[in-house]
Amino acid sequence: MLKNIKEWIAVFMILGVIMLIGNWIGYDVLPWTALPGIxxxxxxxxxxxxxxxxxxxxxxxxxxxxxxxxxxTIPGMPGSAQIATYTAEVNLLAIATPILAYAGVSIGRSWFDFVQLGWKTIVVGMVVLFGTFLGSAVIAEIILRFQGII
Known part of the structure; x- marks a missing residue:
């Protein structure tokens, strides 16, 4: 258990630094301002x-x-207002980017296992990705047209 906690802390520290940098470069939030929230x-x-x-x-x-x-963060809990204030300084995309990159690296490490499942799995994966993209585009098109934006 202690080994897991040490590994989690190391990963969180790396991701935290990347989030601080992403928040600073992408959203002009200074690192010492976002540090308490992260x-x-x-x-x-x-x-x-x-x-x-x-x-x-x-x-x-x-x-x-x-x-x-x-x-x-329930209103009335001790410190909830301060927690909400601190975490509001951290933008969602500054969090999502390094986490998704880490997930990509994790998948990349097991790419050989993925390929061993066979070519059918790759085809199914591509169809799922394409279908998700196409479905999202169709939904966005309908909503944007409904709102009169396009």
Whole structure:
């Protein structure tokens, strides 16, 4: 368990630095302004992962992280207003970019396993990606036309 926590902290620290840089370059939020918010988000994520590891229930760790985040930001909870203020300084895309990059690297490490599943899996994956893209484009087109934007 201690080894897992050390690994999680190392990954969170790397992602935190990348988030700080992305928030600074992309959204002009100075690192020392966003640092408390990123530290809070990292702390909530770490606690959620630890709870997931300790409890015998088979819920995904994101459920625990979401529940903890919800609880600590309930109006009336001690410090909830300050947590909301600090985390408001961190933009969503500054968070999503390094996390998605990390996910891509993780998938890339197991690319050989993915290829071993056969060419049919690759075709199905491409069709799913294309269908998702096409479906999103159609929905966006309908909504934008309905609103009179295009």
């Amino acid at each position: 530290a809070i988000l990292i702390g909530i994520s770490l606690v959620g992962l630890i709870i997931h590891h300790l409890l015998p229930f088979q819920l995904p760790s994101i459920a625990y992280i979401g529940i903890i985040g919800l609880i600590v």
